[in-house]
Amino acid sequence: MTTASPKRYSPLWVTIHWLAALLIFAEFYLxxxxxxxxxxxxASILRLHMPLGVTALALMLVRLYLRWRTPRPEDVTAxxxxxxxxxxxxxxxxYLVAFLLPLTGLALSFRYGxxxxxxxxxxxxxTDLNPGLHGLLFALSIPLILLHILAALYHQFIRKDNLLARMWYGK
Ligand code: HEM
Ligand code: HEM
Known part of the structure; x- marks a missing residue:
């Protein structure tokens, strides 16, 4: 027996997507x-940056679990x-950078005690704190996020398939 795919992401998934995005943008800034x-x-900035980054990692773990274990909408075509x-x-x-950014941040913070x-x-x-791999991943994540936002806008305004609604709340 096959179950039909849902039309949109679940409310928990939607909440995690937008919360994680918000945290990641706040983390870039901090x-x-x-x-x-x-x-x-x-230290005063890192007192916020470090725990918020760990929170982003925890959210990504829940999201990965949802991706594996709960139904999600069919992929749309571009x-x-x-x-x-x-x-x-x-x-x-x-997904990869959203996991590796906090993990390399943790490694960086332990390396420098x-x-x-x-x-x-x-x-x-x-005095010699160097973001190293953590900084490199940040640089890599920017074009990826920009591509992702451009794709969402392309779907919404050029293909007019209302893709954004799938990553929002509703019936
Ligand atoms: C989503 C999670 C995270 C994002 C998006 C993020 C982003 C960033 C960015 C953009 C920088 C500046 C890099 C540069 O200019 O080259 C940075 C620096 C840093 N991050 Fe993160 N980070 C995250 C998580 C973490 C975590 C979990 C920790 C530690 C527990 C951490 C510790 C640090 C440290 C120690 C620095 C160096 C700050 C300095 O040199 O003054 N980050 N992070
Ligand atoms: C303003 C920023 C953002 C916009 C407008 C946006 C928009 C969207 C939309 C509309 C979808 C649904 C795509 C579909 O239905 O197939 C989606 C999915 C997704 N987004 Fe974003 N997003 C943003 C930020 C981010 C960030 C920062 C990340 C980094 C982790 C991210 C990662 C993902 C992933 C991996 C998916 C696929 C669904 C999943 O597995 O959760 N998004 N996004």
Whole structure:
């Protein structure tokens, strides 16, 4: 017996998509602000950046579980086999960076011994803090997110298939 696919993403899925997107944008802002500050001022920003990043990771874990274990709408077509393939690859890459960004952030913070400095005020911030792989992933994520937003706008306003409604609440 086959079950028909739902017409839209579940309300929990929608909530997680938009909350994760919001957190990721807030994290870009906080991360970039911290990089521009002198070492002694970084801790106050990282006190927010680090736990929010871990929250984003937790949300992504729930989302991955939903993707594996709950039904989701059929893929829509962009009207072209190549673009449909690109869409799949971009969604996969978005999942990958949304996991790797917080994981590399965690690795970075442990490598420099930041948790006691940031949360307990023990010791001082390193003067040679280098975002390394975490910064590289940030740079990679920007074109991916831009492509994703452009694709959503293309569907909404050029193909007029009301794709955004699937990632929103409703019947
Ligand atoms: C969705 C999650 C995250 C995003 C989008 C994000 C984004 C960023 C960005 C854009 C930067 C600046 C990079 C650069 O200019 O090269 C940064 C720096 C940094 N992030 Fe994250 N981050 C995330 C999670 C985390 C987590 C979970 C931690 C640690 C627990 C963390 C720790 C750091 C640290 C220590 C820096 C360096 C700050 C500095 O050099 O002053 N990040 N992050
Ligand atoms: C303003 C920003 C954003 C817009 C307008 C947007 C829009 C959308 C829309 C309309 C869909 C539904 C596509 C469909 O029905 O097939 C979707 C799905 C998706 N979005 Fe976004 N999105 C945004 C930000 C993000 C960000 C920052 C991420 C990074 C994690 C992301 C990752 C995904 C993924 C992976 C999917 C596929 C469904 C899933 O597996 O959850 N989106 N997005």
């Amino acid at each position: 991360g970039l602000t911290s990089v521009g500050l002198p070492p002694e001022s970084k 009207g072209n086999a190549f673009l449909d393939r690109v869409g799949k690859v971009v969604h996969f890459a978005l 930041l948790p006691p400095i940031v949360f307990e005020g023990q010791g001082s911030m390193p």
